[in-house]
Amino acid sequence: MSRSFLGWPAFPQASEREVGNRQLRENVRRATHTIRGKRAVLAAERPDWEQLRDSAAAIKDQVLAGLEEHLLRVEEKVTAAGGTVHWARDAAEANRIVTDLVRATGEREIVKVKSMLTEEIGLDAALEAAGINARETDLAATIVQLGDDLPSHVVVPALHRNRTEIREIFAREMGRHGRPAPEGLTDDPAELAEAARLHLREKFLGAKVAVSGANFVVAETGTLVVVESEGNGRMCLTLADTLISVVGIEKTVPTWQDLEVFLQLLARNATGERMAPYTSTWTGTVDGDGPRDFHLVLVDNGRTRALADPVGRQALRCIRCGACMNTCPVYERTGGHAYGSVYPGPIGAILNPLLKGVDDSQTASLPYASTLCGACNEVCPVRIRFTDVLLDLRAQVADGGQHPVERAALGAVGAVMERPAAWKAAVKGAGLVGPLLPGRTRLPGPLGGWTENRALPDVPRESFRSWWKRNEGERA
Amino acid sequence: MTAGTAREEILRRIRAAAVPPAPEPPRHYLRHAPGLDPHDREAGLALFAERLEEYGARVLRADAPGPAVARVLDDEGARSLVVPDGLPADWTAGWTGRVRVDRPPLGKAELDATDAVLTGCAAAVADSGTLVLDGGAAQGRRAATLLPDLHVCVVRAAQVHSALPGALARLDPARPLTFVSGPSATADIEMIRVKGVHGPRRLAVVLLE
Amino acid sequence: MPPNAPRSRTALFVTCLNDTLFPGTGRAAVTLLRRLGVEVDFPAAQSCCGQMHFNTGYRRETARLARHFVDTFADYEEIVVPSASCAGMPAESYPLAAEAAGDPGLAREVAELAPRVVELTEYLTDRLGVEQVGAYFPHRVTYHPTCHSLRATGLGERPHRLLRAVAGIDYVELPAQEECCGFGGTFSVKNPAVSGAMNGDKARHVLETGASVLAAVDNSCLMNIGGRLTRDGHPVRTLHLVEILARTERDGPLPGLPVVEAVR
Numbered sequence: 001m002s003r004s005f006l007g008w009p010a011f012p013q014a015s016e017r018e019v020g021n022r023q024l025r026e027n028v029r030r031a032t033h034t035i036r037g038k039r040a041v042l043a044a045e046r047p048d049w050e051q052l053r054d055s056a057a058a059i060k061d062q063v064l065a066g067l068e069e070h071l072l073r074v075e076e077k078v079t080a081a082g083g084t085v086h087w088a089r090d091a092a093e094a095n096r097i098v099t100d101l102v103r104a105t106g107e108r109e110i111v112k113v114k115s116m117l118t119e120e121i122g123l124d125a126a127l128e129a130a131g132i133n134a135r136e137t138d139l140a141a142t143i144v145q146l147g148d149d150l151p152s153h154v155v156v157p158a159l160h161r162n163r164t165e166i167r168e169i170f171a172r173e174m175g176r177h178g179r180p181a182p183e184g185l186t187d188d189p190a191e192l193a194e195a196a197r198l199h200l201r202e203k204f205l206g207a208k209v210a211v212s213g214a215n216f217v218v219a220e221t222g223t224l225v226v227v228e229s230e231g232n233g234r235m236c237l238t239l240a241d242t243l244i245s246v247v248g249i250e251k252t253v254p255t256w257q258d259l260e261v262f263l264q265l266l267a268r269n270a271t272g273e274r275m276a277p278y279t280s281t282w283t284g285t286v287d288g289d290g291p292r293d294f295h296l297v298l299v300d301n302g303r304t305r306a307l308a309d310p311v312g313r314q315a316l317r318c319i320r321c322g323a324c325m326n327t328c329p330v331y332e333r334t335g336g337h338a339y340g341s342v343y344p345g346p347i348g349a350i351l352n353p354l355l356k357g358v359d360d361s362q363t364a365s366l367p368y369a370s371t372l373c374g375a376c377n378e379v380c381p382v383r384i385r386f387t388d389v390l391l392d393l394r395a396q397v398a399d400g401g402q403h404p405v406e407r408a409a410l411g412a413v414g415a416v417m418e419r420p421a422a423w424k425a426a427v428k429g430a431g432l433v434g435p436l437l438p439g440r441t442r443l444p445g446p447l448g449g450w451t452e453n454r455a456l457p458d459v460p461r462e463s464f465r466s467w468w469k470r471n472e473g474e475r476a
Numbered sequence: 477m478t479a480g481t482a483r484e485e486i487l488r489r490i491r492a493a494a495v496p497p498a499p500e501p502p503r504h505y506l507r508h509a510p511g512l513d514p515h516d517r518e519a520g521l522a523l524f525a526e527r528l529e530e531y532g533a534r535v536l537r538a539d540a541p542g543p544a545v546a547r548v549l550d551d552e553g554a555r556s557l558v559v560p561d562g563l564p565a566d567w568t569a570g571w572t573g574r575v576r577v578d579r580p581p582l583g584k585a586e587l588d589a590t591d592a593v594l595t596g597c598a599a600a601v602a603d604s605g606t607l608v609l610d611g612g613a614a615q616g617r618r619a620a621t622l623l624p625d626l627h628v629c630v631v632r633a634a635q636v637h638s639a640l641p642g643a644l645a646r647l648d649p650a651r652p653l654t655f656v657s658g659p660s661a662t663a664d665i666e667m668i669r670v671k672g673v674h675g676p677r678r679l680a681v682v683l684l685e
Numbered sequence: 686m687p688p689n690a691p692r693s694r695t696a697l698f699v700t701c702l703n704d705t706l707f708p709g710t711g712r713a714a715v716t717l718l719r720r721l722g723v724e725v726d727f728p729a730a731q732s733c734c735g736q737m738h739f740n741t742g743y744r745r746e747t748a749r750l751a752r753h754f755v756d757t758f759a760d761y762e763e764i765v766v767p768s769a770s771c772a773g774m775p776a777e778s779y780p781l782a783a784e785a786a787g788d789p790g791l792a793r794e795v796a797e798l799a800p801r802v803v804e805l806t807e808y809l810t811d812r813l814g815v816e817q818v819g820a821y822f823p824h825r826v827t828y829h830p831t832c833h834s835l836r837a838t839g840l841g842e843r844p845h846r847l848l849r850a851v852a853g854i855d856y857v858e859l860p861a862q863e864e865c866c867g868f869g870g871t872f873s874v875k876n877p878a879v880s881g882a883m884n885g886d887k888a889r890h891v892l893e894t895g896a897s898v899l900a901a902v903d904n905s906c907l908m909n910i911g912g913r914l915t916r917d918g919h920p921v922r923t924l925h926l927v928e929i930l931a932r933t934e935r936d937g938p939l940p941g942l943p944v945v946e947a948v949r
Contacts (some may be wrong), residue, residue: 011876012875012876012878015876016878016879019878019879019882020878020879021577022946025882027666030666030667031666031667032667034666034667034668035663035667038667045510046506046510047506047510047511047729048504048505048506048510051502051504051505052505054501055501055502055503055504055505058498058499058500058501058502059501061498061501062498062500062501064495065495065496065497065498066498067490068487068490068491071486071490072487081650087482087483087486089482089485089486093482101849131817136574137674138664139662139664139665139673140664143664152537154499156664156667158664158665159667162666163665163666166665172921187667189665189666189670189672190671190672192536192665193662193665193670193672193673194672196670197673197674201588201674202559204674205584205585205588211571218649221649221650223649223863229660229662229663229673230660230661230662230664230672230674230675231660231672231673231674231675232620232674232713233675234618234654234674234675235674235675237618237620237624238618239619239622249486249490249842256644256649257641257644257645258669259644260640260641261503261505263640263644264639265507269604271663273657274603274604274605274657275601275604275605275606275655275657276525276653276657277642277656277657277658277660277661277675278654278656278657278660278675279653279654279655279657280651280653280654281650281653281655281657282652282653283649283650283651283652284631286611286651286652287658288581288617289611289617289618289619289652290617290618290619290652298486300486300489301642304486304489304490304492304493305489307489307490307493307495308489308492308493308494313493313495315687317667329865329867329883330876330879330883331856333879333882333883334879365875367701367742368872368875368876368933369876369879370869370872371832371865371867371868371870371872371880372740372832372869372870372872373832373836373865373869373881374777374832374833374836374837375832375836375863375864375865378836380912387837391739391742391778391781392781393742394740394741394742395742395744395785396742397742398741398743398744399742405744406741407743410737410738410741410743411746412740413738413741413748414575414709414733414735414743414746414747414750415734416732417701417732417733417750417753418732418749418750418752418753418856420729420730420732423701423732423733424729425645427701427704427705432557441602444649449873449874449877449878449881450873450877450880451872452877452881453881453884453885453913454881454884454909454912454913454915454916455911455912455913455915455916455917456912457707457708457908457912458709459705461484461711462708463704463705463708464703464704464705464708464710464711464712465699465704465727466713466728467708467711468715468727468729469710469729471715472727
């Protein structure tokens with residue numbers, strides 16, 4: 001049975017659990033630091049890196065400004081090239097469309113290329129409920145699926161697992177789903193990759209139906225683009241008779257030429273490579289080469305909600321490179337599961353509330369899952385201003401009346417601060433209680449967490465303003 | 477029909493979002509490889525070879541394809557080879573192993589059981605060490621370049637573009653394209669790069685001057 | 686002279702945190718600026734920039750504090766702030782607060798005032814054009830670039846250059862210095878576990894330098910890191926950068942700190 005993030009606790013509770021897991025923290029720290037270093041070298045290699053980012057952001061803004069036109073062109077071009085286009089308003093509709101398409105083939109086992117959108121909509125579970133076994137083929141997605149786990153990163157969904165854990169999962173689970181792991185499997189990454197190759201090869205050779213996402217859909221030509229490293233994408237896109245690609249409506253780019261921007265940015269920023277080993281593009285179907293049937297399912301599932309948010313819509317520029325989470329100091333300590341979504345890290349902290357709204361405590365906690373340090377702003381290839389969106393979403397949460405006590409408290413503090421006489425009295429008061437405080441080392445109530453692992457500063461006997469008054473009095 | 481309803485509803489929501497028009501994107505990035513004189517052909521070829529070797533691909537620079545192809549296949553221990561229909565006969569003339577032409581198309585299992593595949597390419601990119609296959613002359617269908625474990629690709633010097641923009645402009649998006657930048661790889665285990673998962677684990681390029 | 690007319694063209698906005706908990710920073714700012722020939726005024730009506738309100742989502746409440754800030758400082762030609770994050774508020778956040786409050790008048794006044802609000806380090810290097818400020822501090826010091834100073838204000842190497850120019854100092858680079866300390870205002874209250882984990886790593890890096898003083902340009906972050914160091918029993922002092930720059934040879938070493946041999 002597939003696990004899901006349904007009913008996940010809010011970020012403070014979920015992250016507290018994850019922070020306490022030393023193994024997890026060490027795994028995530030090691031992986032994110034490795035990729036951070038590689039990305040920095042490859043980005044620095046381009047003297048025109050900032051110009052590429054400028055172009056990428058502007059192209060994506062053009063996509064969003066003309067989304068209707070671009071989608072209609074995609075539909076027209078894909079249809080003309082022999083494909084069939086479907087539209088889905090939400091997850092349930094998308095899952096129903098894919099399930100019906102697979103059912104029509106009569107197949108009970110299908111292969112999948114890693115796709116965050118199909119994770120978002122819970123496609124594997126929906127197919128399972130219809131008696132269809134969807135096998136993930138990306139190495140990390142395979143680790144997550146075999147481990148009955150949840151993805152924790154958009155590029156490397158099993159980033160929270162180390163080699164020892166992966167070996168155990170492979171040795172235990174592969175045999176239950178097909179070819180077992182080789183005898184005496186060690187935790188050498190090359191051996192683990194070889195075990196996945198052998199396990200999945202028979203599935204590729206036998207698969208009649210494949211499901212993929214897409215990194216980009218070119219409106220001008222109706223071309224879909226999948227960027228990958230292992231070759232599992234090529235296997236699925238090439239060997240199946242029926243290919244179903246499930247794609248978010250924001251994945252369009254206007255022209256073929258636009259790919260020269262995104263393909264030069266994506267791998268450098270995602271994995272620290274100049275290009276990913278494989279980039280596949282296809283337009284509809286081709287006689288004698290690849291699938292005979294091609295279906296494109298265009299999915300909204302909250303994207304038009306995000307589109308209507310004037311500040312937040314920039315999150316739809318995202319090309320899922322994962323650099324924001326690789327660089328995020330919060331993600332580094334919590335891993336991805338704390339965010340309660342297939343989109344973790346800074347992009348998850350803004351995208352989930354934008355897609356779903358901030359009406360429940362889980363999504364409402366995400367805009368606060370950041371110190372606003374701004375490291376993500378600096379690495380984003382499409383120049384999403386994460387901190388701007390986080391602050392705007394916090395205002396939406398506050399305005400939504402989620403935190404009435406907090407609003408009252410901050411309102412009361414503000415009322416004192418804007419009245420000079422009241423503020424002077426308050427500061428003076430603080431100076432008076434100063435000598436009483438040092439013996440007290442823990443704050444009460446909601447502030448208690450702060451003093452859990454920090455001492456409070458000594459409160460000085462004299463405020464600055466008292467000193468100034470005395471000092472100036474002497475000077476005058 | 478519900479499909480029509482979903483389509484209309486999504487388009488209506490997009491219109492309702494009332495996104496203001498966006499300016500024409502700037503394009504001030506380089507159109508050639510950074511640090512490379514775009515007119516220096518030899519430097520471009522050297523960079524192409526260097527990038528491929530960084531990926532762990534083998535590169536042979538040659539005047540004629542036959543002997544180089546035979547050498548690679550022998551060195552790699554290949555005993556069977558699949559070639560696309562219409563591949564120039566002299567490319568395999570010097571090799572004594574078993575050559576099968578993909579006509580009629582070989583089954584998946586047959587391809588999987590073949591040691592190597594030999595193709596040309598549609599274009600190449602020096603900056604990223606990339607080969608592009610488009611199913612055209614001397615390239616064949618995608619399955620044939622995927623299942624054998626060794627891919628030998630013959631690239632003519634004139635096909636090598638300095639950077640991606642030049643190559644993309646020459647390619648036909650209506651054809652199914654595969655951009656290959658080194659052998660199959662993964663970094664899914666602790667972000668450590670491991671060569672060779674599902675695609676060909678070995679890649680060799682014969683660069684024809 | 687009317688009671689509200691400024692005596693100087695330059696005002697010190699000391700910030701509410703410094704006023705109440707870190708008055709030494711304000712005193713040092715006054716000392717240093719006077720030494721450099723700048724007569725600063727302290728408008729007593731000042732209180733808080735409203736950063737905590739804004740960053741927690743309370744924009745209309747922020748607008749009221751923005752109004753108060755504008756009224757307090759409108760007559761000054763430059764407003765110097767010993768805190769990078771507070772210094773950024775008028776330019777970065779007040780326009781959004783004014784918009785949320787539906788107050789275009791406030792937005793106009795903020796637009797007029799904001800360019801005159803400047804963080805202290807930037808004031809020294811860019812407005813006064815000094816890096817050598819005549820300071821003496823014979824101790825081992827490391828420096829944490831706070832996120833706001835590093836990424837929003839873009840102070841870059843300015844604080845490092847000021848520190849390296851201090852006579853007698855033994856300045857050591859902090860490992861992984863660009864990483865956030867985990868404070869984040871309300872973040873440290875709403876997410877104490879994650880904040881504590883980040884802070885623990887920061888404190889560890891500080892200890893690795895062997896410094897007896899950790900400096901920064903935001904006392905809020907120093908309160909966070911210093912709180913951890915103190916709780917764990919480490920005698921590292923935290924000081925706002927200006928408290929180092931204000932000290933001269935006449936002041937001698939800071940009492941209670943190990944003195945380093947003259948480096949140059």
